[in-house]
Amino acid sequence: MKFKALFFASLFLSAGCSSQAQFNKTKLGKVLEKVNNQAGGLSESEIANGLKEALRVGINNGSAEASKTDGYFKNQYIKILFPPDAQRVEQRLRQLGLGNEVDRFILSLNRAAEDAAKKSKPIFLNAITSMTINDAVGILRGADTSATGYLRRTTNEQLYDSFYPVVDSTLNLNEATRYYADLVNTYNKLPLVQKVNPDLKQYATQKAIDGLFVLIAEEEKKIRKDPAARVSDILRRVFGQAGQ
Template sequence: MNIFKATFLFCLLLGPTACTELQQVVNQLPDPAPALGNDQIANGLKQALNKGIEQQVAKLTEEGGFFKNELVKIMLPEELQKVDKALRGIGLGNLADEGLRVLNRAAEDAVSEATPIFVNAVNEMDFADAKSILLGADNAATTYLTEKTSTQLYAKFNPVIESSFAKVGADKIWANLINRYNSIPLTNKVNPDLTDYVTQEALDGVFTMIAVEEREIRNKAASRTTDLLKRVFALQD
């Protein structure tokens, strides 16, 4: 109930003397915060998404950003897991580890292409998008970005990963790995499309980390680092 309506009702019940004292107390209360407008709600959601991009996506571009993060570390595709196991079984564990490391390094290179695409998607968000996100599930903002950016990100990531394979020597390392494996007697030959696989895994890693930040902001008041974030996300608490 509105505080002023409540005061009026108490005045009717308690009489003029008590009413005067109650009114003095009410007058000392701070004015209620003004209601948030549509633009403020949309801007609050944009701040949250930009914070996720700044705090989490940027980390993935660092060396070890994928390889040292168990949430997004790229493991081998199913058809190459037998390669890894076989190589370790004959004492080539170091070679297998290096193969994993260069796959993750290629993903780290590619993620640097993500930020401008994300920023553009965030800038295009309108109030209807923001309202749907605010009242949606814990990953609603991440889902919004996934739908808006996945096609563009794949197109950007794929050639960077292909180029990165050459730059970090992944193409040669994996040619060596696969040749070693294919030379083991009684094994089935393998030749997977690693560029497509790592591209998809890099995309999954990016959205995983944005979802981490989104859950932090939604569920922990301390993660709402601006006044606007605090006021907007208080609406969903």
């Protein structure tokens, strides 16, 4: 009988201790949260707003850089050159004295990309409005270009659909499509060469998109690493905290 009394008493005390521990844990959590907030801790909504602001800054700067004259052509990191499977065409044609025609084609290719980049901003901004808090928290804790990666995942298809007709139109306007077809067809007539497809519009469109993301990624890295690039209070708070 005495054993049973001791057993039930121990159960009661155990349950009481458990409840007290749970209570203390809840109180401790609230205290820690309060201290964190007083120390400059950020809510999830603030993190989301900061990430969206960072993307807006990156998009504005990246799009402006890409769409200006020579934005692609004079940037060695995003300049569009002959397609990889056609680089042997370029080499051979230069050997044949057609260097001016090759240079004119490459310039026209980059002009098409610069024109297409002007269409990018509304597509990017629409993607930002769809960003969830979970997306934002993951991006903040991710790699230096996590936000750019998010944009690429959510906008590449729409960008392609928007860029393609612009690239097509500009290539036709500059006669780059004809230049390329003429160059490739000239090359294809040479003896003992591997034939190359003279259609380049898909290649040019995707390269234009890739170049734009290169510029936006650079802007994102600046915001994450350089306090001077954090041009608003929310950027300073979010990325200042992230760097601590």
